[in-house]
Amino acid sequence: MNVLLLRPHPGNDRFGLGPFFRVEPLGLEYIGAALRAAGHTVTAADLRFRPAAAAWVRRSRPRLVGISCLHALEYERVVETAREVRRASPETFILVGGHAAAAFPAPLECDAVDAICLDDGEELVPAVAAALDRGERLDEVPGLRLRTGDGWFSTPEPSRQGCLDLVPLPARDLVARHRHGYHCLLFKPVWLVETARGCPHRCSFCSVWQLYGRSCRERSIAAVVEDFATAGDAVFVADDLFWHNPERSLELAAALKKRGVFKRWLLVQTRTDLICRSGELMAAWRPLAKDFDIFLGLEAATDRGLAGLAKDSGVAASVEAVRLARELRYGINGNFLIDPDWNEGDFHDLWEFVARHGLQRAGFTILTPLPGTDYFREVASRIAAQPWSNFDMHHLLWEPRLGARRFFELYAETWRRSILNTSGEKGLADWMRQVRPAQVPYIARVLWRTQRMMKPAAYLAEYEATRPRTTAPLVGAELPAGAPAAGRGVA
Numbered sequence: 001m002n003v004l005l006l007r008p009h010p011g012n013d014r015f016g017l018g019p020f021f022r023v024e025p026l027g028l029e030y031i032g033a034a035l036r037a038a039g040h041t042v043t044a045a046d047l048r049f050r051p052a053a054a055a056w057v058r059r060s061r062p063r064l065v066g067i068s069c070l071h072a073l074e075y076e077r078v079v080e081t082a083r084e085v086r087r088a089s090p091e092t093f094i095l096v097g098g099h100a101a102a103a104f105p106a107p108l109e110c111d112a113v114d115a116i117c118l119d120d121g122e123e124l125v126p127a128v129a130a131a132l133d134r135g136e137r138l139d140e141v142p143g144l145r146l147r148t149g150d151g152w153f154s155t156p157e158p159s160r161q162g163c164l165d166l167v168p169l170p171a172r173d174l175v176a177r178h179r180h181g182y183h184c185l186l187f188k189p190v191w192l193v194e195t196a197r198g199c200p201h202r203c204s205f206c207s208v209w210q211l212y213g214r215s216c217r218e219r220s221i222a223a224v225v226e227d228f229a230t231a232g233d234a235v236f237v238a239d240d241l242f243w244h245n246p247e248r249s250l251e252l253a254a255a256l257k258k259r260g261v262f263k264r265w266l267l268v269q270t271r272t273d274l275i276c277r278s279g280e281l282m283a284a285w286r287p288l289a290k291d292f293d294i295f296l297g298l299e300a301a302t303d304r305g306l307a308g309l310a311k312d313s314g315v316a317a318s319v320e321a322v323r324l325a326r327e328l329r330y331g332i333n334g335n336f337l338i339d340p341d342w343n344e345g346d347f348h349d350l351w352e353f354v355a356r357h358g359l360q361r362a363g364f365t366i367l368t369p370l371p372g373t374d375y376f377r378e379v380a381s382r383i384a385a386q387p388w389s390n391f392d393m394h395h396l397l398w399e400p401r402l403g404a405r406r407f408f409e410l411y412a413e414t415w416r417r418s419i420l421n422t423s424g425e426k427g428l429a430d431w432m433r434q435v436r437p438a439q440v441p442y443i444a445r446v447l448w449r450t451q452r453m454m455k456p457a458a459y460l461a462e463y464e465a466t467r468p469r470t471t472a473p474l475v476g477a478e479l480p481a482g483a484p485a486a487g488r489g490v491a
C-alpha cells in the first residue's frame with residue numbers, strides 16, 4: 001500500500017524558541033521504518049519547507065495518509081492539512097497521531113479526519129494499513145478514536161507501554177532532502193535521536209508523564225549506539241528525562257565511547273535534582289562531545305514556586321546542578337515559567353535569581369494549561385474559546401492579575417535580560433563570531449525574528465487580535481464530568 005506521512009507547519013512559531021529549532025519528524029521516521037518492514041511504500045513530506053499537502057497526495061497516490069500532531073498549538077493546522085488531503089483525494093483514509101493527538105484528541109474529531117492514534121505509531125499504523133488492505137473494519141485495532149456514522153468512539157484500550165525496540169532505527173532517508181534545513185540554536189544540520197521515552201515525575205504543567213502513566217521506556221543500547229554512530233555531528237536527544245536510569249546511562253556512555261562516537265555538539269534535557277546525584281554519570285558523558293548543552297527545567301526562582309508546580313525539587317538543587325554542570329564544562333540552557341497570576345515582585349525575584357546565578361541563557365514561557373494535563377482538565381471549561389495556536393506558552397489565555405499591558409511589559413523585559421537581546425550584553429557581532437561565515441545569514445535571520453520577544457506591543461497585538469470575544473468555553477462537554485473548579489483568574 002502507498003502511505004503518505006505528513007508533518008504540517010505548526011503555524012505558530014513567531015514567539016519562543018521556535019525560530020531557533022527545526023528538527024526532523026522522528027516519530028514519522030520510526031513509523032515509516034515499521035511500514036516498510038511490513039512491505040508498504042512510504043513517502044514522507046515535511047510541510048514546514050513546502051506547505052503543499054495536495055501536491056504530495058497527487059504525487060504519491062496514498063491509500064493511507066498519516067498526519068502528525070505533536071503540540072496542542074498545531075490542532076488547527078493539522079485539521080486544515082487533513083481537509084486539504086480530503087479535497088485532493090476523498091477516498092484516502094486520514095489518520096492523525098503524535099503527542100497532542102494522543103493526549104487530547106477532541107479538537108481533531110472532525111469530518112476531515114477518519115481516526116486518531118492514541119498510542120505509539122510503530123505497531124498501530126501498520127495494523128491500520130493491514131486492516132484497510134484486507135477491507136476489514138477498524139473497531140478491533142486497539143488505541144484508536146474512530147469516526148463512524150454515529151460519531152466518534154474509542155477502540156480497545158491502547159497499550160501505551162509498547163516496546164521501543166520494535167523498530168530499532170528510524171527511516172531517516174525519508175526526509176533526507178531537508179537535512180540541511182534542520183537546525184538547533186547555532187548548529188545546522190542537526191539530528192534528533194531518542195534513547196528513552198517518558199518520565200516518572202509529576203510536574204503539573206507537563207503532559208508527558210500523564211500520557212505514559214509515569215513510565216520510562218528505553219531503547220536497547222545496541223540500537224542507540226548504531227543510531228548515534230550513523231547520525232551526524234550535532235545531535236539533539238529527544239528523551240523527556242535524560243540520565244534517568246544511572247546504570248543504563250553509564251553502560252550507554254561506555255558503549256558509545258567503545259564505538260568511537262564523538263560529536264561536535266550534544267543537547268539533552270533533564271532535571272536539576274538528577275544532576276545533583278549524578279556526578280559520576282555526568283563525568284562519563286562529558287567526553288562524548290566537544291560542546292555539550294543541558295536543557296534544565298528550572299521553572300521557578302523560589303521553593304514556593306517550585307512546590308506550586310509539583311516539581312518535587314527545590315531551588316537549592318537548581319543552584320547546585322548549575323554549579324556541578326558548569327564545573328564539568330556543560331553548557332546550561334533552561335526554562336522558567338511565568339504565571340499570569342504574578343505580581344511585580346515575582347518578576348523582580350526572577351530577574352534577581354537569573355542575574356545572581358548567571359542564567360541569561362534560559363528561556364521564559366507563560367504557564368499554560370496544556371491539554372493532557374490535570375491542570376487543563378481543572379480549568380478548561382472556564383477558558384473562553386480562542387485559537388489553539390494560542391497554546392504556544394507565549395500567549396495569555398486569560399486576563400492576568402497585572403492586566404495584559406503591564407504583564408507583557410514585564411514579560412518582554414524578562415526576555416530583554418537574556419542573551420537573545422542583541423542590544424544587551426551579547427551583541428550581534430558576538431553571535432556572528434560563533435558561527436561559520438556561511439551561517440551568518442541564517443543566524444542573523446533567526447535573531448532578527450527573535451527580537452520580537454522583547455517587544456510588549458508584539459504580544460499585546462496578538463492578545464487583542466485573538467482575545468475571546470464571547471464567554472463560550474474552549475471545550476466543555478467532552479471533559480470528564482465533575483472536574484474540580486480550581487484555577488485562578490480564568491475567564
Ligand code: B12
Pocket residue numbers: 010012013014016017018021022023024025026027028030031065066067068069070071072073095096097098099100103117119120121122125192194198205206207208238239240335365370371372391392393
Ligand atoms: C522535539 C520536541 C520539540 C521540537 C520540535 C519538534 C518538531 N518535530 O517539530 C522543538 C524543540 C522545536 C519543540 C518546541 C516546543 N515544544 Co516540543 N517537544 C519535543 C519533544 C521533546 C520530543 C518529540 C519527539 O520527537 N519524540 C520522539 C518521537 C520518536 O516520539 P513521538 O513524537 O512521540 O512519536 C511517536 C508517537 O507520538 C506516535 N506518532 C507521532 N507522530 C505520529 C503521526 C501519526 C499519523 C501516528 C498515527 C502516530 C504518530 O508514534 C511515534 C513513534 O512511536 C516532545 C516530548 C514528547 N515526549 O513528545 C516535546 C513536546 C511535544 N513539546 C511540547 C511543548 C510544550 C513545546 C513548546 C510549546 C515549548 C516552548 N517552550 O516553547 C514548543 C512549541 C514550538 C512551536 N511553536 O512549534 C510539549 C507538548 C505539550 C502539549 N500538550 O502541547 C511536549 C510533549 C513536551 C512536554 N514535556 O510537555 N518541541
